[in-house]
Amino acid sequence: MCPTEVEWFANLTNRCTRRAYENTIRDFMAFTGIQKPGEFRRVTRAHVIALPDDLGNRVLNGTTIRHRLSALSALFDYLCEKNAVTHNPVKGVKRPKHDSLEGRTPALGDHQARKLLDAPNGDSLRPLQDKAILAILLYHALRRKELCKLTVKDFKHERRGVPYLKVAGKGGKTRYVPLHPAAGGLIHNYLERAGHGADDAGALFRLVSHNTKSGEAKAITPDGVYKLVRTYSGKLGFEIGAHSLRATSATNELDHQADIAKVQEWLGHANIATTRMKILSL
Template sequence: MTDIQIVPSTGRLLTAEDFLRLADVPPEVEWFANLTNRCTRRAYENAIKDFMAFTGIQKPDEFRTVTRAHVIAWRDELGNRLLNGATIRHRLSALSSLFDYLCDKNAVTHNPVKGVKRPKNDSAEGRTPALGDHQARKLLDAPSGATLRTLRDKAILTTLLYHALRREELCKLKVKDFKHERRGVPHLKVAGKGGKTRYVPLHPAAGGLIHDYLELAGHGGDESGALFRPVSNNTKTGSAKAITPDGIYKLVRAYSTELGFTIGAHSLRATAATNALDHQADIAKVQEWLGHANIATTRIYDHRKTRPEDSPTFKVNY
Protein backbone atom coordinates (compact mmCIF):
# COMPACT_ATOMS: atom_id res chain seq x y z
CA MET A 1 0.00 0.00 0.00
CA THR A 2 2.92 2.36 0.68
CA ASP A 3 4.49 1.80 -2.74
CA ILE A 4 1.95 4.08 -4.43
CA GLN A 5 3.12 7.70 -4.59
CA ILE A 6 0.51 10.45 -4.47
CA VAL A 7 2.98 13.34 -4.63
CA PRO A 8 3.07 14.98 -8.09
CA SER A 9 6.22 14.10 -9.95
CA THR A 10 6.79 17.55 -11.46
CA GLY A 11 6.91 21.02 -9.90
CA ARG A 12 3.92 22.87 -8.52
CA LEU A 13 1.55 22.38 -11.48
CA LEU A 14 -0.08 19.03 -12.18
CA THR A 15 0.42 17.58 -15.60
CA ALA A 16 -2.51 15.82 -17.28
CA GLU A 17 -0.84 12.52 -16.44
CA ASP A 18 -0.45 13.50 -12.77
CA PHE A 19 -4.07 14.64 -12.60
CA LEU A 20 -5.41 11.35 -13.90
CA ARG A 21 -3.07 9.34 -11.70
CA LEU A 22 -4.11 11.18 -8.54
CA ALA A 23 -7.78 10.86 -9.45
CA ASP A 24 -7.33 7.10 -9.39
CA VAL A 25 -5.59 6.91 -6.00
CA PRO A 26 -7.56 4.49 -3.80
CA PRO A 27 -8.87 5.97 -0.52
CA GLU A 28 -6.85 3.33 1.36
CA VAL A 29 -3.68 4.97 0.05
CA GLU A 30 -5.06 8.47 0.72
CA TRP A 31 -5.58 7.53 4.37
CA PHE A 32 -1.99 6.39 4.80
CA ALA A 33 -0.55 9.40 2.98
CA ASN A 34 -2.55 11.69 5.28
CA LEU A 35 -0.70 10.43 8.38
CA THR A 36 1.79 13.24 8.93
CA ASN A 37 3.31 12.18 12.25
CA ARG A 38 6.33 10.00 11.49
CA CYS A 39 5.95 7.76 14.55
CA THR A 40 2.21 7.25 14.03
CA ARG A 41 2.84 6.54 10.38
CA ARG A 42 5.44 3.87 11.18
CA ALA A 43 3.30 2.20 13.85
CA TYR A 44 0.15 2.20 11.69
CA GLU A 45 2.10 0.90 8.70
CA ASN A 46 3.38 -2.04 10.77
CA ALA A 47 -0.15 -2.81 11.99
CA ILE A 48 -1.73 -2.69 8.52
CA LYS A 49 1.08 -4.75 7.00
CA ASP A 50 0.52 -7.37 9.69
CA PHE A 51 -3.21 -7.49 8.93
CA MET A 52 -2.53 -7.73 5.19
CA ALA A 53 -0.10 -10.60 5.72
CA PHE A 54 -2.62 -12.43 7.92
CA THR A 55 -5.55 -12.05 5.52
CA GLY A 56 -3.56 -12.32 2.29
CA ILE A 57 -4.62 -8.88 1.04
CA GLN A 58 -2.50 -7.85 -1.94
CA LYS A 59 -4.22 -4.70 -3.26
CA PRO A 60 -5.76 -1.70 -1.48
CA ASP A 61 -9.29 -2.27 -2.79
CA GLU A 62 -9.35 -5.74 -1.19
CA PHE A 63 -9.88 -4.03 2.18
CA ARG A 64 -13.48 -3.48 1.08
CA THR A 65 -14.20 -7.22 1.40
CA VAL A 66 -13.04 -7.43 5.04
CA THR A 67 -15.65 -8.56 7.58
CA ARG A 68 -15.79 -8.54 11.35
CA ALA A 69 -14.93 -12.25 11.32
CA HIS A 70 -11.60 -11.46 9.65
CA VAL A 71 -10.82 -8.87 12.32
CA ILE A 72 -11.74 -11.22 15.19
CA ALA A 73 -9.55 -13.95 13.72
CA TRP A 74 -6.64 -11.50 13.46
CA ARG A 75 -7.17 -10.30 17.03
CA ASP A 76 -7.09 -13.90 18.28
CA GLU A 77 -3.94 -14.57 16.26
CA LEU A 78 -2.24 -11.56 17.85
CA GLY A 79 -3.17 -12.99 21.24
CA ASN A 80 -1.75 -16.39 20.28
CA ARG A 81 1.56 -14.65 19.56
CA LEU A 82 1.54 -13.54 23.21
CA LEU A 83 1.50 -9.85 22.31
CA ASN A 84 0.46 -7.70 25.24
CA GLY A 85 -2.96 -6.08 25.47
CA ALA A 86 -1.69 -2.59 24.70
CA THR A 87 -0.09 -3.76 21.44
CA ILE A 88 -3.24 -5.59 20.34
CA ARG A 89 -5.42 -2.56 21.16
CA HIS A 90 -3.09 -0.29 19.20
CA ARG A 91 -3.14 -2.52 16.12
CA LEU A 92 -6.91 -2.73 16.19
CA SER A 93 -7.05 1.06 16.53
CA ALA A 94 -4.87 1.45 13.44
CA LEU A 95 -7.16 -0.80 11.41
CA SER A 96 -10.23 0.97 12.77
CA SER A 97 -8.77 4.33 11.74
CA LEU A 98 -8.40 3.07 8.18
CA PHE A 99 -12.00 1.85 8.03
CA ASP A 100 -13.33 5.06 9.54
CA TYR A 101 -11.69 6.89 6.65
CA LEU A 102 -13.15 4.44 4.13
CA CYS A 103 -16.60 5.00 5.63
CA ASP A 104 -16.18 8.76 5.26
CA LYS A 105 -15.27 8.22 1.60
CA ASN A 106 -18.26 5.89 1.08
CA ALA A 107 -15.85 3.14 0.02
CA VAL A 108 -17.39 0.77 2.60
CA THR A 109 -20.74 0.74 4.37
CA HIS A 110 -19.45 0.12 7.89
CA ASN A 111 -16.34 -0.29 10.03
CA PRO A 112 -15.84 -4.03 10.72
CA VAL A 113 -13.51 -3.29 13.65
CA LYS A 114 -16.32 -1.67 15.64
CA GLY A 115 -17.88 -4.14 18.01
CA VAL A 116 -14.76 -6.31 18.17
CA LYS A 117 -13.83 -6.69 21.83
CA ARG A 118 -10.37 -5.49 22.71
CA PRO A 119 -8.13 -6.59 25.59
CA LYS A 120 -8.77 -4.63 28.76
CA ASN A 121 -6.28 -2.22 30.21
CA ASP A 122 -4.19 -4.01 32.78
CA SER A 123 -4.07 -0.90 34.93
CA ALA A 124 -4.81 2.79 34.93
CA GLU A 125 -1.09 3.41 35.49
CA GLY A 126 1.49 3.62 32.75
CA ARG A 127 3.92 0.83 32.07
CA THR A 128 6.84 3.20 31.49
CA PRO A 129 9.01 3.09 34.64
CA ALA A 130 9.84 6.35 36.36
CA LEU A 131 13.15 6.80 38.16
CA GLY A 132 13.46 7.66 41.82
CA ASP A 133 15.08 10.97 42.72
CA HIS A 134 18.41 9.33 43.62
CA GLN A 135 18.50 7.47 40.29
CA ALA A 136 17.72 10.65 38.35
CA ARG A 137 20.58 12.46 40.11
CA LYS A 138 22.97 9.61 39.26
CA LEU A 139 21.91 9.72 35.62
CA LEU A 140 22.46 13.48 35.44
CA ASP A 141 26.00 12.97 36.78
CA ALA A 142 26.78 9.95 34.59
CA PRO A 143 28.49 11.78 31.67
CA SER A 144 31.84 12.75 33.19
CA GLY A 145 34.60 14.88 31.76
CA ALA A 146 34.65 17.93 29.53
CA THR A 147 34.71 16.41 26.05
CA LEU A 148 32.23 17.50 23.41
CA ARG A 149 30.34 14.20 23.66
CA THR A 150 29.99 14.28 27.45
CA LEU A 151 28.92 17.94 27.44
CA ARG A 152 26.30 17.20 24.79
CA ASP A 153 25.06 14.08 26.57
CA LYS A 154 24.82 15.88 29.90
CA ALA A 155 22.85 18.70 28.26
CA ILE A 156 20.51 16.20 26.59
CA LEU A 157 19.82 14.23 29.78
CA THR A 158 19.21 17.44 31.73
CA THR A 159 16.88 18.81 29.07
CA LEU A 160 14.85 15.60 29.08
CA LEU A 161 14.66 15.26 32.85
CA TYR A 162 13.79 18.90 33.56
CA HIS A 163 11.36 19.51 30.69
CA ALA A 164 9.68 16.12 30.07
CA LEU A 165 10.20 16.28 26.31
CA ARG A 166 9.50 13.40 23.97
CA ARG A 167 12.69 12.30 22.25
CA GLU A 168 11.28 13.37 18.86
CA GLU A 169 10.61 16.83 20.31
CA LEU A 170 14.17 17.11 21.56
CA CYS A 171 15.56 16.10 18.15
CA LYS A 172 13.46 18.80 16.43
CA LEU A 173 14.87 21.62 18.57
CA LYS A 174 16.70 24.30 16.61
CA VAL A 175 19.34 26.60 18.05
CA LYS A 176 16.85 29.50 17.86
CA ASP A 177 14.26 27.46 19.82
CA PHE A 178 16.60 27.64 22.81
CA LYS A 179 16.78 31.44 22.68
CA HIS A 180 13.18 32.46 23.31
CA GLU A 181 12.15 34.71 26.19
CA ARG A 182 8.69 35.31 27.61
CA ARG A 183 8.29 37.97 30.28
CA GLY A 184 12.06 37.95 30.72
CA VAL A 185 12.22 34.19 31.36
CA PRO A 186 14.11 31.93 28.91
CA HIS A 187 11.86 29.37 27.22
CA LEU A 188 12.20 26.40 24.90
CA LYS A 189 9.99 26.46 21.83
CA VAL A 190 8.83 22.85 21.45
CA ALA A 191 7.25 21.40 18.29
CA GLY A 192 4.90 18.79 19.73
CA LYS A 193 2.54 16.17 18.39
CA GLY A 194 -0.10 17.12 15.88
CA GLY A 195 1.80 20.22 14.78
CA LYS A 196 1.15 21.90 18.15
CA THR A 197 3.75 24.31 19.50
CA ARG A 198 4.25 24.94 23.19
CA TYR A 199 6.67 27.13 25.14
CA VAL A 200 8.33 25.55 28.15
CA PRO A 201 10.30 27.62 30.70
CA LEU A 202 13.97 26.70 30.46
CA HIS A 203 15.41 25.30 33.68
CA PRO A 204 18.65 27.14 34.66
CA ALA A 205 20.55 23.85 35.01
CA ALA A 206 19.70 22.88 31.43
CA GLY A 207 20.31 26.40 30.14
CA GLY A 208 23.84 26.51 31.52
CA LEU A 209 24.75 23.10 30.13
CA ILE A 210 23.36 23.89 26.68
CA HIS A 211 25.39 27.13 26.64
CA ASP A 212 28.56 25.18 27.50
CA TYR A 213 27.81 22.60 24.82
CA LEU A 214 27.16 25.19 22.10
CA GLU A 215 30.30 27.13 23.02
CA LEU A 216 32.48 24.05 22.58
CA ALA A 217 30.56 22.70 19.57
CA GLY A 218 30.74 26.01 17.74
CA HIS A 219 27.29 26.06 16.13
CA GLY A 220 25.61 28.50 18.52
CA GLY A 221 25.32 31.04 15.71
CA ASP A 222 23.55 28.62 13.37
CA GLU A 223 20.07 29.80 14.37
CA SER A 224 18.15 27.53 12.00
CA GLY A 225 20.39 24.52 12.56
CA ALA A 226 19.74 21.58 14.87
CA LEU A 227 20.46 22.23 18.54
CA PHE A 228 21.65 18.72 19.42
CA ARG A 229 23.80 17.02 16.78
CA PRO A 230 25.89 13.88 16.33
CA VAL A 231 29.38 14.59 17.62
CA SER A 232 30.93 13.69 14.26
CA ASN A 233 28.67 16.08 12.34
CA ASN A 234 27.97 19.06 14.54
CA THR A 235 29.92 21.97 13.06
CA LYS A 236 28.65 22.05 9.46
CA THR A 237 26.54 25.18 9.48
CA GLY A 238 23.14 24.73 7.85
CA SER A 239 23.73 21.22 6.54
CA ALA A 240 24.30 19.44 9.85
CA LYS A 241 21.73 16.86 10.82
CA ALA A 242 20.11 16.56 14.23
CA ILE A 243 20.72 13.63 16.51
CA THR A 244 18.06 11.00 15.79
CA PRO A 245 15.38 9.65 18.17
CA ASP A 246 17.17 6.29 17.95
CA GLY A 247 20.40 8.03 18.95
CA ILE A 248 18.66 9.50 22.01
CA TYR A 249 17.26 6.08 22.92
CA LYS A 250 20.71 4.48 22.72
CA LEU A 251 22.28 7.31 24.70
CA VAL A 252 19.83 6.98 27.60
CA ARG A 253 20.04 3.19 27.49
CA ALA A 254 23.84 3.18 27.61
CA TYR A 255 24.17 5.51 30.60
CA SER A 256 21.35 3.90 32.57
CA THR A 257 22.74 0.40 31.96
CA GLU A 258 26.10 1.51 33.34
CA LEU A 259 24.27 2.61 36.50
CA GLY A 260 22.46 -0.71 36.87
CA PHE A 261 18.92 0.27 35.78
CA THR A 262 18.33 -0.11 32.05
CA ILE A 263 15.61 2.23 30.78
CA GLY A 264 14.49 3.90 27.56
CA ALA A 265 14.26 7.61 26.82
CA HIS A 266 10.52 7.78 27.55
CA SER A 267 11.24 6.92 31.17
CA LEU A 268 12.82 10.35 31.59
CA ARG A 269 9.55 11.96 30.51
CA ALA A 270 7.67 9.75 32.97
CA THR A 271 10.20 10.63 35.68
CA ALA A 272 9.80 14.39 35.15
CA ALA A 273 6.00 14.19 35.14
CA THR A 274 5.86 11.96 38.22
CA ASN A 275 8.34 14.14 40.11
CA ALA A 276 6.44 17.34 39.30
CA LEU A 277 3.13 15.82 40.47
CA ASP A 278 4.73 14.38 43.61
CA HIS A 279 5.91 17.90 44.45
CA GLN A 280 2.36 19.28 44.21
CA ALA A 281 2.42 20.65 40.66
CA ASP A 282 -1.10 21.38 39.39
CA ILE A 283 -2.15 18.49 37.17
CA ALA A 284 -3.72 20.82 34.58
CA LYS A 285 -0.41 22.68 34.33
CA VAL A 286 1.44 19.37 33.98
CA GLN A 287 -0.95 18.39 31.18
CA GLU A 288 -0.09 21.60 29.31
CA TRP A 289 3.62 21.12 30.08
CA LEU A 290 3.60 17.60 28.62
CA GLY A 291 1.54 18.59 25.59
CA HIS A 292 -1.22 16.08 26.35
CA ALA A 293 -4.54 16.55 24.55
CA ASN A 294 -6.41 14.67 27.30
CA ILE A 295 -5.83 15.04 31.03
CA ALA A 296 -6.58 11.32 31.44
CA THR A 297 -3.20 10.64 29.84
CA THR A 298 -1.53 12.91 32.38
CA ARG A 299 -3.18 11.06 35.26
CA ILE A 300 -1.19 7.97 34.31
CA TYR A 301 1.81 9.66 35.90
CA ASP A 302 -0.02 10.68 39.07
CA HIS A 303 0.93 8.13 41.73
CA ARG A 304 -0.23 10.19 44.69
CA LYS A 305 -3.39 8.13 45.02
CA THR A 306 -1.29 5.03 45.72
CA ARG A 307 0.70 6.52 48.61
CA PRO A 308 -0.40 5.01 51.93
CA GLU A 309 0.09 8.30 53.78
CA ASP A 310 -2.54 9.93 51.56
CA SER A 311 -5.18 7.30 52.28
CA PRO A 312 -8.46 8.43 53.89
CA THR A 313 -7.62 5.84 56.59
CA PHE A 314 -5.31 8.37 58.17
CA LYS A 315 -7.84 11.18 57.88
CA VAL A 316 -10.32 9.44 60.19
CA ASN A 317 -10.24 11.00 63.66
CA TYR A 318 -12.59 9.88 66.47
Protein backbone atom coordinates in the same frame (compact mmCIF):
# COMPACT_ATOMS: atom_id res chain seq x y z
CA MET B 1 -3.99 -28.22 -2.34
CA CYS B 2 -2.68 -25.81 0.29
CA PRO B 3 -2.83 -27.06 3.93
CA THR B 4 -5.47 -25.48 6.12
CA GLU B 5 -2.76 -24.10 8.41
CA VAL B 6 -1.22 -22.15 5.51
CA GLU B 7 -4.68 -20.98 4.46
CA TRP B 8 -5.29 -19.59 7.97
CA PHE B 9 -2.06 -17.60 7.91
CA ALA B 10 -2.78 -16.30 4.39
CA ASN B 11 -6.10 -14.88 5.64
CA LEU B 12 -4.34 -12.60 8.15
CA THR B 13 -4.49 -9.21 6.47
CA ASN B 14 -3.01 -6.98 9.17
CA ARG B 15 0.76 -6.74 8.67
CA CYS B 16 1.57 -6.35 12.38
CA THR B 17 -0.65 -9.31 13.29
CA ARG B 18 0.97 -11.43 10.59
CA ARG B 19 4.44 -10.61 11.90
CA ALA B 20 3.51 -11.38 15.51
CA TYR B 21 1.69 -14.60 14.61
CA GLU B 22 4.52 -15.72 12.32
CA ASN B 23 7.02 -15.38 15.18
CA THR B 24 4.68 -17.28 17.50
CA ILE B 25 4.08 -20.14 15.07
CA ARG B 26 7.74 -20.45 14.12
CA ASP B 27 8.71 -20.54 17.80
CA PHE B 28 6.04 -23.13 18.60
CA MET B 29 7.20 -25.33 15.73
CA ALA B 30 10.74 -25.26 17.11
CA PHE B 31 9.43 -26.07 20.60
CA THR B 32 7.36 -29.07 19.45
CA GLY B 33 9.64 -30.28 16.63
CA ILE B 34 7.01 -29.64 13.95
CA GLN B 35 8.55 -29.65 10.46
CA LYS B 36 5.49 -29.24 8.21
CA PRO B 37 2.20 -27.31 8.56
CA GLY B 38 0.13 -30.49 8.56
CA GLU B 39 1.90 -31.70 11.70
CA PHE B 40 0.00 -29.15 13.79
CA ARG B 41 -2.79 -31.71 13.81
CA ARG B 42 -0.69 -33.90 16.10
CA VAL B 43 -0.42 -31.20 18.78
CA THR B 44 -1.87 -32.28 22.11
CA ARG B 45 -2.97 -30.42 25.21
CA ALA B 46 0.27 -31.58 26.89
CA HIS B 47 2.31 -29.63 24.34
CA VAL B 48 0.37 -26.44 25.03
CA ILE B 49 0.48 -26.86 28.82
CA ALA B 50 4.28 -27.17 28.67
CA LEU B 51 4.66 -24.06 26.49
CA PRO B 52 4.17 -21.29 29.14
CA ASP B 53 6.87 -22.84 31.35
CA ASP B 54 9.28 -22.88 28.42
CA LEU B 55 8.52 -19.26 27.56
CA GLY B 56 8.79 -18.23 31.21
CA ASN B 57 12.21 -19.85 31.47
CA ARG B 58 13.27 -17.61 28.59
CA VAL B 59 12.22 -14.58 30.66
CA LEU B 60 9.24 -13.65 28.49
CA ASN B 61 6.62 -11.72 30.45
CA GLY B 62 3.02 -12.68 31.06
CA THR B 63 1.66 -10.41 28.34
CA THR B 64 3.86 -12.04 25.69
CA ILE B 65 2.89 -15.54 26.84
CA ARG B 66 -0.83 -14.67 26.74
CA HIS B 67 -0.47 -13.23 23.23
CA ARG B 68 1.28 -16.36 22.01
CA LEU B 69 -1.36 -18.65 23.45
CA SER B 70 -4.05 -16.47 21.85
CA ALA B 71 -2.36 -16.78 18.46
CA LEU B 72 -2.18 -20.56 18.77
CA SER B 73 -5.81 -20.68 19.88
CA ALA B 74 -6.84 -18.67 16.80
CA LEU B 75 -5.04 -21.17 14.56
CA PHE B 76 -6.72 -24.18 16.17
CA ASP B 77 -10.14 -22.50 16.13
CA TYR B 78 -9.73 -22.18 12.36
CA LEU B 79 -8.63 -25.80 12.06
CA CYS B 80 -11.71 -26.87 14.03
CA GLU B 81 -13.93 -24.75 11.80
CA LYS B 82 -12.46 -26.47 8.72
CA ASN B 83 -12.80 -29.92 10.34
CA ALA B 84 -9.02 -30.43 10.18
CA VAL B 85 -8.92 -31.23 13.92
CA THR B 86 -11.60 -32.32 16.37
CA HIS B 87 -10.81 -29.88 19.17
CA ASN B 88 -8.70 -26.88 20.15
CA PRO B 89 -5.91 -28.03 22.53
CA VAL B 90 -5.35 -24.46 23.74
CA LYS B 91 -8.85 -24.17 25.18
CA GLY B 92 -8.83 -24.27 28.96
CA VAL B 93 -5.04 -24.01 29.30
CA LYS B 94 -4.27 -21.66 32.17
CA ARG B 95 -2.75 -18.36 31.06
CA PRO B 96 -0.61 -16.01 33.17
CA LYS B 97 -2.56 -13.44 35.13
CA HIS B 98 -2.43 -9.79 34.15
CA ASP B 99 0.34 -8.12 36.10
CA SER B 100 -0.87 -4.74 37.30
CA LEU B 101 2.65 -3.38 36.68
CA GLU B 102 2.92 -4.59 33.10
CA GLY B 103 2.98 -1.90 30.48
CA ARG B 104 3.91 0.81 32.96
CA THR B 105 6.68 3.26 32.20
CA PRO B 106 9.11 3.22 35.13
CA ALA B 107 9.96 6.59 36.66
CA LEU B 108 13.37 7.10 38.26
CA GLY B 109 13.94 7.98 41.89
CA ASP B 110 15.81 11.19 42.70
CA HIS B 111 19.08 9.37 43.39
CA GLN B 112 18.85 7.47 40.08
CA ALA B 113 18.11 10.66 38.15
CA ARG B 114 21.13 12.37 39.71
CA LYS B 115 23.38 9.44 38.87
CA LEU B 116 22.13 9.42 35.28
CA LEU B 117 22.73 13.13 34.85
CA ASP B 118 26.25 12.75 36.26
CA ALA B 119 27.05 9.72 34.09
CA PRO B 120 28.60 11.54 31.07
CA ASN B 121 32.16 12.42 32.12
CA GLY B 122 34.63 14.86 30.60
CA ASP B 123 34.65 18.26 28.94
CA SER B 124 34.85 17.11 25.32
CA LEU B 125 31.92 17.67 22.97
CA ARG B 126 30.24 14.24 23.28
CA PRO B 127 29.83 14.09 27.08
CA LEU B 128 28.81 17.77 27.22
CA GLN B 129 26.12 17.15 24.62
CA ASP B 130 24.95 13.93 26.27
CA LYS B 131 24.66 15.66 29.64
CA ALA B 132 22.62 18.51 28.10
CA ILE B 133 20.30 16.03 26.35
CA LEU B 134 19.71 14.07 29.55
CA ALA B 135 18.98 17.32 31.38
CA ILE B 136 16.39 18.38 28.79
CA LEU B 137 14.66 14.99 29.06
CA LEU B 138 14.76 14.89 32.85
CA TYR B 139 13.79 18.50 33.57
CA HIS B 140 11.39 19.18 30.69
CA ALA B 141 9.74 15.85 29.76
CA LEU B 142 10.24 16.27 26.04
CA ARG B 143 9.51 13.44 23.65
CA ARG B 144 12.51 12.20 21.68
CA LYS B 145 11.25 13.69 18.41
CA GLU B 146 10.57 17.01 20.10
CA LEU B 147 14.12 17.16 21.42
CA CYS B 148 15.58 16.31 18.02
CA LYS B 149 13.59 19.11 16.35
CA LEU B 150 14.88 21.82 18.71
CA THR B 151 16.80 24.61 16.99
CA VAL B 152 19.33 26.93 18.57
CA LYS B 153 16.75 29.72 18.42
CA ASP B 154 14.21 27.56 20.29
CA PHE B 155 16.63 27.67 23.22
CA LYS B 156 16.83 31.48 23.25
CA HIS B 157 13.22 32.47 23.97
CA GLU B 158 12.36 34.67 26.94
CA ARG B 159 9.16 35.89 28.54
CA ARG B 160 9.48 38.74 31.02
CA GLY B 161 13.13 37.87 31.45
CA VAL B 162 12.45 34.16 32.08
CA PRO B 163 14.16 31.75 29.62
CA TYR B 164 11.82 29.38 27.77
CA LEU B 165 12.15 26.45 25.41
CA LYS B 166 10.00 26.59 22.30
CA VAL B 167 8.85 23.02 21.63
CA ALA B 168 7.30 21.77 18.36
CA GLY B 169 4.93 19.10 19.65
CA LYS B 170 2.56 16.53 18.18
CA GLY B 171 0.02 17.66 15.62
CA GLY B 172 2.00 20.78 14.76
CA LYS B 173 1.23 22.32 18.15
CA THR B 174 3.82 24.62 19.74
CA ARG B 175 4.29 25.01 23.46
CA TYR B 176 6.65 27.08 25.59
CA VAL B 177 8.30 25.41 28.57
CA PRO B 178 10.15 27.39 31.29
CA LEU B 179 13.83 26.49 31.02
CA HIS B 180 15.26 24.93 34.17
CA PRO B 181 18.45 26.80 35.25
CA ALA B 182 20.46 23.58 35.53
CA ALA B 183 19.45 22.47 32.03
CA GLY B 184 20.10 25.96 30.68
CA GLY B 185 23.62 25.97 32.13
CA LEU B 186 24.44 22.58 30.62
CA ILE B 187 23.17 23.65 27.20
CA HIS B 188 25.29 26.82 27.37
CA ASN B 189 28.36 24.69 28.18
CA TYR B 190 27.59 22.39 25.28
CA LEU B 191 27.05 25.24 22.78
CA GLU B 192 30.24 26.97 23.86
CA ARG B 193 32.17 23.77 23.17
CA ALA B 194 30.28 22.93 19.96
CA GLY B 195 30.63 26.42 18.50
CA HIS B 196 27.27 26.72 16.72
CA GLY B 197 25.52 28.96 19.24
CA ALA B 198 25.06 31.70 16.63
CA ASP B 199 23.40 29.38 14.10
CA ASP B 200 19.83 30.18 15.18
CA ALA B 201 18.14 28.19 12.42
CA GLY B 202 20.34 25.13 12.88
CA ALA B 203 19.67 22.09 15.02
CA LEU B 204 20.44 22.53 18.71
CA PHE B 205 21.70 18.97 19.19
CA ARG B 206 23.79 17.67 16.30
CA LEU B 207 25.51 14.46 15.33
CA VAL B 208 29.02 14.35 16.73
CA SER B 209 31.50 13.24 14.10
CA HIS B 210 35.24 13.18 13.70
CA ASN B 211 34.61 15.01 10.46
CA THR B 212 32.93 18.10 11.92
CA LYS B 213 32.22 19.69 8.54
CA SER B 214 29.91 16.88 7.47
CA GLY B 215 28.75 15.60 10.84
CA GLU B 216 27.73 18.50 13.02
CA ALA B 217 25.21 20.04 10.61
CA LYS B 218 22.80 17.12 10.96
CA ALA B 219 20.42 16.87 13.89
CA ILE B 220 20.57 13.90 16.21
CA THR B 221 17.90 11.24 15.66
CA PRO B 222 15.22 9.83 18.00
CA ASP B 223 16.95 6.46 17.74
CA GLY B 224 20.20 8.09 18.79
CA VAL B 225 18.51 9.60 21.85
CA TYR B 226 17.02 6.21 22.74
CA LYS B 227 20.42 4.53 22.52
CA LEU B 228 22.03 7.30 24.56
CA VAL B 229 19.61 6.82 27.46
CA ARG B 230 19.82 3.02 27.28
CA THR B 231 23.63 3.10 27.29
CA TYR B 232 24.08 5.37 30.30
CA SER B 233 21.25 3.85 32.34
CA GLY B 234 22.44 0.33 31.52
CA LYS B 235 25.90 1.12 32.87
CA LEU B 236 24.25 2.29 36.09
CA GLY B 237 22.29 -0.94 36.44
CA PHE B 238 18.73 0.25 35.63
CA GLU B 239 18.41 0.11 31.85
CA ILE B 240 15.46 2.25 30.72
CA GLY B 241 14.15 4.01 27.64
CA ALA B 242 13.94 7.75 27.05
CA HIS B 243 10.21 7.76 27.85
CA SER B 244 11.03 6.90 31.46
CA LEU B 245 12.66 10.31 31.80
CA ARG B 246 9.40 11.90 30.65
CA ALA B 247 7.59 9.88 33.31
CA THR B 248 10.19 10.97 35.87
CA SER B 249 9.60 14.63 35.06
CA ALA B 250 5.82 14.34 35.36
CA THR B 251 6.07 12.41 38.63
CA ASN B 252 8.47 14.95 40.09
CA GLU B 253 6.18 17.86 39.24
CA LEU B 254 3.18 16.18 40.82
CA ASP B 255 5.23 15.30 43.90
CA HIS B 256 5.89 19.02 44.24
CA GLN B 257 2.16 19.82 44.17
CA ALA B 258 1.96 20.97 40.55
CA ASP B 259 -1.56 21.31 39.17
CA ILE B 260 -2.48 18.46 36.81
CA ALA B 261 -3.69 20.97 34.18
CA LYS B 262 -0.25 22.57 34.26
CA VAL B 263 1.39 19.17 33.86
CA GLN B 264 -0.93 18.47 30.92
CA GLU B 265 0.21 21.68 29.23
CA TRP B 266 3.83 20.94 30.05
CA LEU B 267 3.66 17.40 28.60
CA GLY B 268 1.87 18.61 25.47
CA HIS B 269 -1.21 16.40 25.92
CA ALA B 270 -4.24 17.54 23.93
CA ASN B 271 -6.64 16.11 26.52
CA ILE B 272 -6.30 16.14 30.30
CA ALA B 273 -7.77 12.61 30.33
CA THR B 274 -4.57 11.46 28.62
CA THR B 275 -2.51 13.05 31.39
CA ARG B 276 -4.61 11.36 34.08
CA MET B 277 -4.27 7.98 32.33
CA LYS B 278 -0.49 8.36 32.03
CA ILE B 279 -0.17 9.34 35.68
CA LEU B 280 -2.26 6.37 36.83
CA SER B 281 0.05 4.07 34.83
CA LEU B 282 3.22 5.32 36.53
